[in-house]
Amino acid sequence: MAAARLGIRVHIFEPQASSPAGDVAHRVFIAPYNDKEKLEAFARSVDVITYEFENIPTEALDILENIRPVFPGRKALATSQDRILEKRFLESIGLKVAPFAKVASDAQLREALTSIGTPAILKTRRFGYDGKGQVKITAVEQASAAFAALKGAPAVLEGFVDFSCEISIIAARNAKGEIACFDPGENIHQNGILRKTTVPASISHSLQTDAVLLAARVLNALDYVGVMGVELFATQDGLVVNEIAPRVHNSGHWTQNACLIDQFEQHIRAIAGWPLGDSQRHSDAVMVNLIGGDIGALEQYQNCALHLYGKAEVKPGRKMGHVNLISPKSA
Amino acid sequence: MAAARLGIRVHIFEPQASSPAGDVAHRVFIAPYNDKEKLEAFARSVDVITYEFENIPTEALDILENIRPVFPGRKALATSQDRILEKRFLESIGLKVAPFAKVASDAQLREALTSIGTPAILKTRRFGYDGKGQVKITAVEQASAAFAALKGAPAVLEGFVDFSCEISIIAARNAKGEIACFDPGENIHQNGILRKTTVPASISHSLQTDAVLLAARVLNALDYVGVMGVELFATQDGLVVNEIAPRVHNSGHWTQNACLIDQFEQHIRAIAGWPLGDSQRHSDAVMVNLIGGDIGALEQYQNCALHLYGKAEVKPGRKMGHVNLISPKSA
Numbered sequence: 001m002a003a004a005r006l007g008i009r010v011h012i013f014e015p016q017a018s019s020p021a022g023d024v025a026h027r028v029f030i031a032p033y034n035d036k037e038k039l040e041a042f043a044r045s046v047d048v049i050t051y052e053f054e055n056i057p058t059e060a061l062d063i064l065e066n067i068r069p070v071f072p073g074r075k076a077l078a079t080s081q082d083r084i085l086e087k088r089f090l091e092s093i094g095l096k097v098a099p100f101a102k103v104a105s106d107a108q109l110r111e112a113l114t115s116i117g118t119p120a121i122l123k124t125r126r127f128g129y130d131g132k133g134q135v136k137i138t139a140v141e142q143a144s145a146a147f148a149a150l151k152g153a154p155a156v157l158e159g160f161v162d163f164s165c166e167i168s169i170i171a172a173r174n175a176k177g178e179i180a181c182f183d184p185g186e187n188i189h190q191n192g193i194l195r196k197t198t199v200p201a202s203i204s205h206s207l208q209t210d211a212v213l214l215a216a217r218v219l220n221a222l223d224y225v226g227v228m229g230v231e232l233f234a235t236q237d238g239l240v241v242n243e244i245a246p247r248v249h250n251s252g253h254w255t256q257n258a259c260l261i262d263q264f265e266q267h268i269r270a271i272a273g274w275p276l277g278d279s280q281r282h283s284d285a286v287m288v289n290l291i292g293g294d295i296g297a298l299e300q301y302q303n304c305a306l307h308l309y310g311k312a313e314v315k316p317g318r319k320m321g322h323v324n325l326i327s328p329k330s331a
Numbered sequence: 332m333a334a335a336r337l338g339i340r341v342h343i344f345e346p347q348a349s350s351p352a353g354d355v356a357h358r359v360f361i362a363p364y365n366d367k368e369k370l371e372a373f374a375r376s377v378d379v380i381t382y383e384f385e386n387i388p389t390e391a392l393d394i395l396e397n398i399r400p401v402f403p404g405r406k407a408l409a410t411s412q413d414r415i416l417e418k419r420f421l422e423s424i425g426l427k428v429a430p431f432a433k434v435a436s437d438a439q440l441r442e443a444l445t446s447i448g449t450p451a452i453l454k455t456r457r458f459g460y461d462g463k464g465q466v467k468i469t470a471v472e473q474a475s476a477a478f479a480a481l482k483g484a485p486a487v488l489e490g491f492v493d494f495s496c497e498i499s500i501i502a503a504r505n506a507k508g509e510i511a512c513f514d515p516g517e518n519i520h521q522n523g524i525l526r527k528t529t530v531p532a533s534i535s536h537s538l539q540t541d542a543v544l545l546a547a548r549v550l551n552a553l554d555y556v557g558v559m560g561v562e563l564f565a566t567q568d569g570l571v572v573n574e575i576a577p578r579v580h581n582s583g584h585w586t587q588n589a590c591l592i593d594q595f596e597q598h599i600r601a602i603a604g605w606p607l608g609d610s611q612r613h614s615d616a617v618m619v620n621l622i623g624g625d626i627g628a629l630e631q632y633q634n635c636a637l638h639l640y641g642k643a644e645v646k647p648g649r650k651m652g653h654v655n656l657i658s659p660k661s662a
Contacts, residue, residue, distance in 0.1 A: 001332050001335060001336070001355065004332065004354060004355045004641065005332070005637070005638055005639070006637055006639050007639030007640060007641035007642075007652065008641070009354055009641065010354075022357075023335060023340055023341075023356070023357040024332065024335045024355045024356075025354070025355075026353075026354040257591055260588055260634075260635075260636050260655075260657055261636065275633065277634075277636075278633075278634045282613065282614055282657060282659075283613055302606065302609075303591075303608075303609045304591075305591050305592065305608075306336075306337055307336055308336070308337050308338030309338060310335065310338035310339070310340065311338075321338065324591075326591055326613060328613075328660075329659075
């Protein structure tokens with residue numbers, strides 16, 4: 001929709017029929033990610049390709065990239081698809097991450113628990129989202145059960161970070177190297193799923209600036225084009241990076257109603273080679289996700305902006321929409 | 332797009348292929364307005380029907396209305412399609428309009444010019460927009476040429492109104508009778524085409540309130556469902572109605588970036604039977620239309636929100652898009 005607003009036509013490639021994105025697109029290609037012919041036809045039909053889902057098979061991207069530019073680029077995607085590569089990359093550019101260890105076996109997990117301590121979280125290296133593919137471990141005795149729960153998937157053990165709050169920063173970079181960051185938001189998660197983002201975050205101005213500089217460092221190091229979400233822990237020793245997402249981010253949805261240019265338009269501007277827009281917020285904002293059955297109780301959101309995704313089926317834990325509440329801008 | 336944001340699917344019926352609306356719709360029916368079968372299939376495929384163009388043939392609406400509700404209703408449409416019916420209706424509910432006279436012949440025009448005086452404007456009763464179907468007359472001698480210019484179309488002669496400014500008010504009403512009005516905007520026209528809308532308008536608070544009450548009176552009298560644009564002249568003797576438009580209105584496009592709920596969403600909420608949203612503005616706004624070649628000079632709009640319509644061809648006088656500039660809210 002952000003592209004259409006700029007007069008740009010969008011074609012969607014999507015394995016499932018009846019996708020919400022397909023409902024607002026000029027053309028839809030429905031085919032599995034291994035349909036080489038359809039992927040090629042799709043790529044030839046457009047000028048530039050982007051994605052809103054980072055677990056697209058490498059082989060599909062190889063085919064697309066041979067025909068048209070794909071933004072954000074492969075380096076950013078490969079880095080963010082694998083929790084261990086991601087953490088090593090972040091450390092390599094001087095950023096702090098939670099203590100972590102690679103886990104490929106039961107024995108390795110026990111060893112990692114001894115060095116990192118408990119509580120800790122065992123996560124699959126790939127394909128995790130919204131708390132899926134994660135097990136919390138509070139005692140070494142839970143190691144075998146936890147490892148079994150991930151069904152042999154390559155994993156990483158992460159130590160807990162003692163944080164005052166979780167924040168995220170949404171930043172955009174275009175091919176000329178211009179960068180624009182939105183103000184950091186403060187996030188509340190429930191059951192591993194983002195529940196609420198509040199802007200401004202309750203952190204000092206200097207930490208807000210640190211977050212902006214940190215995001216810019218990540219984008220530059222990856223020669224990134226597009227919008228990225230960077231999740232951070234605010235601690236007594238400064239910012240610790242939780243994870244990066246090479247796409248528009250749920251914690252940036254508040255920008256739709258509190259900024260003149262939102263994260264979606266910023267992403268389109270970046271990948272289309274346009275100048276980035278102004279990232280200032282005109283209002284304070286609270287974004288609340290509508291999860292599962294929340295969608296059935298909209299009466300309580302009378303003075304909010306509603307964003308409903310048109311997903312066919314309500315499922316517990318599924319993000320069905322979000323609401324934005326705004327108020328006059330504070331500091 | 333406003334409907335999609337609320338999770339509502341949109342089907343478009345449009346005689347021309349490649350319509351901008353079709354690019355953001357779930358389904359598109361391309362057929363002439365006299366294709367009964369396609370009109371019926373379209374009507375059966377949806378829950379409720381609306382329009383963004385008031386010159387749809389009556390016969391087409393008869394077919395649609397037999398199958399599904401059409402909002403705004405026929406009374407509002409018939410009234411606003413004919414300048415004379417519209418003025419008589421407005422007078423019947425106690426509102427002021429410019430002096431006018433029906434013109435069906437050269438002789439009638441001369442008579443009207445004598446009673447109304449010059450300067451005056453001769454307008455076709457139907458199908459006029461953006462200054463099309465209008466001739467300004469500054470002396471009685473121009474009568475024959477002016478009448479000939481309209482090619483025999485039924486017409487109305489309107490006297491000039493001595494106004495301090497042109498304003499418009501965008502108002503919504505749902506089937507329960509709830510009404511929500513946006514703040515009045517001040518309009519600048521060039522060559523009969525809206526160039527710029529500024530909010531707030533430079534009129535007194537009491538006149539702003541008058542405009543809201545006037546719009547509510549019009550909506551109630553028509554038992555209106557949807558969004559309406561009401562164009563007004565602010566004069567020393569109060570407000571004079573220029574015209575009403577039974578649809579979202581160009582002079583309400585500023586709401587897209589200065590209100591939490593914009594005129595498009597308000598319209599969808601009204602016709603879908605939802606509660607109307609909050610119509611307050613969070614910011615002051617200036618909307619500037621991009622007309623014809625303006626679309627080629629976007630660099631000057633760096634800190635504005637761009638809205639480009641994706642029309643296939645640039646033509647002089649054609650509205651290609653608009654920009655919104657916002658600033659902190661004043662009084």
